[in-house]
Amino acid sequence: MKGFNKKSIIAIAALIAAYIIGQVLISNGIIDSYIQLNMIIIGINIILAVSLNLITGFTGQFTLGHAAFMAIGAYVSAIFTAKLGQPFIVAIIAAGIAAAVAGIIIGIPTLRLKGDYLAIATLGFGEIVRILALNIDYIGGAIGFNDIPQYTNWTWLFVITVITVLLISNFIKSYHGRACISIRENEIAAEAMGINTTYYKVLAFAIGAFFAGIAGALYANYFYFIKPDSFGFMKSIDILVIVVFGGMGSITGSIVGAIVLSVISSFLQSIPDLRMVIYAVILFLIMVYKPTGLMGKSEFKIFKKGVKGNVSSKG
Amino acid sequence: MSVLKVSNLSRAFGGIKAVTDVSLNVEEGEIIGLIGPNGAGKTTFFNLLTGIYTPTEGEIEYDLNSKVTSKDFKPHKMTGFGVARTFQNIRLFQNMTVLENVLIGFHNGMNYSVASSFFRLPSFYKEEEETHDKALKLLEKFNLIDKKDAFARNLAYGDQRRLEIARALAANPKLLLLDEPAAGMNPKETAELTELIKWIRKTFDLTIILIEHDMSLVMNICERLFVFDYGHLIASGLPDEIQKNERVIKAYLGEDAN
Numbered sequence: 001m002k003g004f005n006k007k008s009i010i011a012i013a014a015l016i017a018a019y020i021i022g023q024v025l026i027s028n029g030i031i032d033s034y035i036q037l038n039m040i041i042i043g044i045n046i047i048l049a050v051s052l053n054l055i056t057g058f059t060g061q062f063t064l065g066h067a068a069f070m071a072i073g074a075y076v077s078a079i080f081t082a083k084l085g086q087p088f089i090v091a092i093i094a095a096g097i098a099a100a101v102a103g104i105i106i107g108i109p110t111l112r113l114k115g116d117y118l119a120i121a122t123l124g125f126g127e128i129v130r131i132l133a134l135n136i137d138y139i140g141g142a143i144g145f146n147d148i149p150q151y152t153n154w155t156w157l158f159v160i161t162v163i164t165v166l167l168i169s170n171f172i173k174s175y176h177g178r179a180c181i182s183i184r185e186n187e188i189a190a191e192a193m194g195i196n197t198t199y200y201k202v203l204a205f206a207i208g209a210f211f212a213g214i215a216g217a218l219y220a221n222y223f224y225f226i227k228p229d230s231f232g233f234m235k236s237i238d239i240l241v242i243v244v245f246g247g248m249g250s251i252t253g254s255i256v257g258a259i260v261l262s263v264i265s266s267f268l269q270s271i272p273d274l275r276m277v278i279y280a281v282i283l284f285l286i287m288v289y290k291p292t293g294l295m296g297k298s299e300f301k302i303f304k305k306g307v308k309g310n311v312s313s314k315g
Numbered sequence: 316m317s318v319l320k321v322s323n324l325s326r327a328f329g330g331i332k333a334v335t336d337v338s339l340n341v342e343e344g345e346i347i348g349l350i351g352p353n354g355a356g357k358t359t360f361f362n363l364l365t366g367i368y369t370p371t372e373g374e375i376e377y378d379l380n381s382k383v384t385s386k387d388f389k390p391h392k393m394t395g396f397g398v399a400r401t402f403q404n405i406r407l408f409q410n411m412t413v414l415e416n417v418l419i420g421f422h423n424g425m426n427y428s429v430a431s432s433f434f435r436l437p438s439f440y441k442e443e444e445e446t447h448d449k450a451l452k453l454l455e456k457f458n459l460i461d462k463k464d465a466f467a468r469n470l471a472y473g474d475q476r477r478l479e480i481a482r483a484l485a486a487n488p489k490l491l492l493l494d495e496p497a498a499g500m501n502p503k504e505t506a507e508l509t510e511l512i513k514w515i516r517k518t519f520d521l522t523i524i525l526i527e528h529d530m531s532l533v534m535n536i537c538e539r540l541f542v543f544d545y546g547h548l549i550a551s552g553l554p555d556e557i558q559k560n561e562r563v564i565k566a567y568l569g570e571d572a573n
Contacts, residue, residue: 167433174432174439175418175425175446178411182419185408192365192402194394194423194486203429249410297410 019158026154036154040222042262043157044215047164049242049254051211054168056240057248058177059204060184062115065106065122066239068129069099069209071231073216075139078148081221088151092160092217099213100206102129107205111198126236133228144227145220152222160218164211169251171207180204181249245286246293253295260294316343317378318490318522319364324373326356326363333359335546336373341490346516347524348537348554352566355543357526358403361494364524365400366390379489394423399488401479403495403526409468413459413478416467417450420485450485456518457481473504477511484519491515493525497532509535534558542566 022039025031031039052066073095080091110121134142171177179200182190191197220226246257264282268275286294319341326334334356341347349357362368364375366388375385379397393399399420408416425446427438454460457477462470467478476496483491496512497505509532516523527533533540533554540557542550544566550557557563 170435171432175422176429176432178415178419179422181411182408185410186406189402189406189408191390192400193419193482194391196391
């Protein structure tokens with residue numbers, strides 16, 4: 001488990017290759033703007049799903065307000081780039097921090113709630129953010145926020161998505177991450193083993209919110225225009241569906257889920273009448289035949305670990 | 316030296332007094348048994364000792380790592396005070412591996428920062444490596460090393476009980492609280508557990524308090540017993556004395572038993 005070994009060098013090389021291939025295809029025009037749009041959506045969905053997975057899948061806190069953090073990030077980034085003329089990187093960081101602060105503020109009172117109660121409370125929080133955005137004229141109110149400079153491109157998207165996945169999976173594999181997972185598994189036992197459950201729930205919430213805010217920034221600075229209704233309850237559900245579909249507690253599951261569902265929904269756009277029906281049927285089938293999601297709690301590994309003495313693989 | 320001092324401890328739930336006016340002392344290195352009929356308040360007493368409930372009246376005082384009283388108790392602070400426990404109904408982290416379960420026990424001993432975990436700074440590798448080594452050694456002592464990568468939920472019942480004790484010991488306690496460690500075990504497993512508890516006290520040099528219904532285990536290893544009935548501490552003393560104590564016999568068998 002040292003920092004740089006053969007595997008991580010191969011992984012880094014593969015990532016760089018993927019980036020260069022993407023960049024070359026875009027600049028040659030082989031990937032047209034429609035495919036590029038879908039790639040941006042996939043990247044944003046990956047960030048959203050992985051960050052929600054940290055809260056819901058790993059720490060076990062069921063929330064329905066993830067789109068609100070995205071909204072906060074999107075509006076903060078829009079203000080920084082369009083109104084204050086700041087560079088994109090400043091806007092991204094500000095968006096993340098604003099969302100994380102919101103996550104802490106909402107997390108401290110609500111995270112003492114469990115299960116359904118927490119879901120309802122975060123649902124309420126999501127609505128509060130949406131209604132506030134609707135009523136603040138400075139950010140366009142119901143008309144929406146126009147003329148946001150388009151900074152998001154393949155490079156930004158790729159780099160930020162990779163960083164997000166890397167940081168969150170690093171976090172999960174540390175003792176802080178194990179503490180979060182133990183809260184999901186058994187909160188009373190976790191507490192008895194010396195884990196400050198409130199601290200770790202708020203921490204997971206803040207980290208999840210931070211990256212959702214960044215996803216919001218990427219979104220705002222790609223589509224020129226944002227409006228409060230884009231970040232409503234349905235957006236939170238969309239993100240949750242990706243997480244459940246991919247597997248709660250699996251980072252690779254969230255990535256696969258985001259790609260598969262984004263691709264399916266873009267293919268279905270050609271048959272708008274049946275789009276949501278087919279989409280729903282696919283979700284239905286997955287839940288019936290694989291209720292733990294595509295990946296369950298396990299991770300997809302290119303480099304298989306030694307399976308010697310591994311009883312769990314049979315379970 | 317007394318490591319635990321309980322004075323006039325009471326805990327009421329509404330009108331029901333689950334623990335009433337209990338006072339006792341536990342000396343360093345003892346193995347103490349808590350016995351009593353079902354609903355006598357033994358587990359409530361444990362929950363008071365570990366900060367899950369706060370006392371309605373009275374006080375608990377530990378003198379392990381430092382002197383602390385029940386005013387400062389919080390469940391997550393107890394391992395820091397030197398107190399670790401197991402549960403009556405096993406509470407393992409089911410979907411984590413055996414190794415990860417024990418690693419959680421070491422939580423308090425680790426202190427690299429969140430930033431260090433994000434960016435894999437040197438302190439991350441150093442501490443993780445040390446802790447992994449310690450965890451593996453502990454599993455070896457508990458004969459669970461072969462199953463280190465198995466999910467806790469896939470373990471046999473006896474192994475789950477042992478893993479829970481191993482996890483508690485990972486927190487490096489000076490006082491170990493075991494809530495019915497032999498529940499659901501057959502006589503052979505109970506005999507093994509008896510040896511294990513004796514061995515633990517010797518190897519880890521700690522004080523043990525256990526709740527147990529299995530009299531063969533209690534009489535075999537406990538140096539002193541406390542008997543609870545309807546929330547009251549009705550008797551305390553050596554196992555032989557307790558066996559002859561009339562109030563204890565009444566509590567277990569009813570008024571007219573002779």
